Amino acid sequence: MVTKKEIKQSFFIALWFIVLTFPIMVIKINTIKHTVLFRWGNILWVGIAGFGASLVWNYFLRMKEEKKKTGVKDDIPVVHRLLQNEKFRNPFLAAVGVFFLAYPFIFPMYHTSIMITALVYVMLGLGLNIVVGLAGLLDLGYVAFYAVGAYAYALLNLHYGLSFWVVLPISAMLGAICGTMLGYPVLKLKGDYLAIVTLGFGEIIRIILENWDSFSNGPRGIPNIPAPSFFGYQFEQHASVVYIYFIVIALVLLTIFFVNRLENSRIGRAWIALRDDEIACQAMGIDKVKTKLTAFALGATWAALGGVVFAAKTSYINPMSFTIWESITILCVVVIGGMGSAIGVIAGALVLILVPEYLRAMAEYRMLVFGALQVIVMVFKPEGLIKSVRKTYKFEKVKE
């Protein structure tokens, strides 16, 4: 089982961890009393934890290798198998549907509010999944389109009194236009270079919002954004949250519906071809420019829609909601969930947004946990929590 070499390796790893964490785990400086406390006992705990973690890590790595050797090629994720099985498909979907329909009536408002946030991230994740997962364009400035949507609603409402329902399609269009505007200059870039430029673009939008005072009210933000109305009827606060919850559910369903169709269409296949091999894709008659721009535009559309919902839900927005960390969180949702896999992204969004909300006590360690999770997923499940599975077709043999 555990080889001598592994024990030796784990021993050195534990030793290294002791050295590494010495300044924070052992030394404690009290700046008021001017004393330095050495907590030597911690060395033992760090050593044991490091040793144990290393052994476990090695064990799982070996399991993975062995699994690869035995050659189980068709490891289709459980969820996909459930959905493909006619018998389970409908009850499974019904159960999920009932859960989400009943959710705001079972749980208190606080939980509904958190669920709205998570569902907005599902939309954002599915949108970014088009750009990153399907078309393979690493976009680190995705939050800019989220901001476009949120500010579109806030400003159009402030100046022209336009309602949520009017702004929704307008912001979708604005998002698509902005996506194309970003896409055009970066057509020739890919990989790291594209990531850097889009990162810059995201920051530009935020800095504009922060500094163009007369336009966006600067860092003070825009307050009193009205919640959506129901044919002119404005709900009181509690009902309003439930109402927004159902709007988001509808939007998420719409997103899933469209994204699913796009994925298995002419245009969706072109995105994947572009991701897999740019030259071969062009040699097969696919217009690279058009394909890239549609990916950027469609991805941005859903971000803008998410932004409108976000503004309506929080009723106050300022540029601080649209920092680079948002982009990274959405990217984490896509990568950890499973690039190119809609179900994976949904699962990723729910896990990555809901878990930290309920572990408020550990909020400070959120980025640490994200980082650790990224490493673990990349090592053990490089295709994400639920990997994408391509559509299969059935054929009848034509007898000649």
Added chain:
Amino acid sequence: MEPILNVKNLTMNFGGLKALDNVNIAVEKGQIAALIGPNGAGKTTFFNCITGIYEPSEGHVEITPPGKPTQRLNGLKTNIVAEKGLARTFQNIRLFEGMTVLENVMIGRHCRLKSGIISAMLRPSAQKDEEQKAVSDSYRILEKIGLDKYVNEMAVNLPYGAQRRLEIARALATDPFLLLLDEPAAGMNPQETKELDELIIWLRDNEDLSILLIEHDMKLVMSLSDNIHVVDYGRKIAEGTPREVKSNSDVIKAYLGDDSEDA
């Protein structure tokens, strides 16, 4: 009759390097033509020039598709060239790894389909029919090439020889009149090469295709080709039937070296 591909005085410069120097090559309809030459002679550069991956420095690339007027291809984008009916395969296999075999072929159908974003999302009946037709057309191509048993496999999981054939299937799906094959037999075993030989002849006879291929397997080239063009150091040094090329002294010199200079 006009040749379906007529390349005149094609020159390609990379900085100071002349990768192609005044190359003239014409391919007649229904012909299997071969482009041979030692490594680094400029064969793949030639393919890249006519398919729009490179823009040639000088010269003309003209096509005359069956039943259509003569057109110039210089400076057109790669995807437009493919749309005009020139399909190619690649020397090092370039399949779409994240897709199934069928989807790879369906990518080839892309430029013959019309549906856009809106119709993909709303899926009207015209789009459904088109999609259904694309699926069955692609499947028929796989049947012809003999890959139908792999239809739902991921392309990357296919055996090597099958991957090479899938490249040809994908190229066929673009409805070409001229097929450009870049070393289709590279890395194949004798059995696979023999099957490829049969496939290429079958394609010419039954699919109304003309074929231009780059190949190093001389046995294959000599048995297949109607006409062989030989390039060396970017210049065309010979052209003719397999028999003529075999006995051409310049060709022998290019492949085996020149005794007189060394002496």
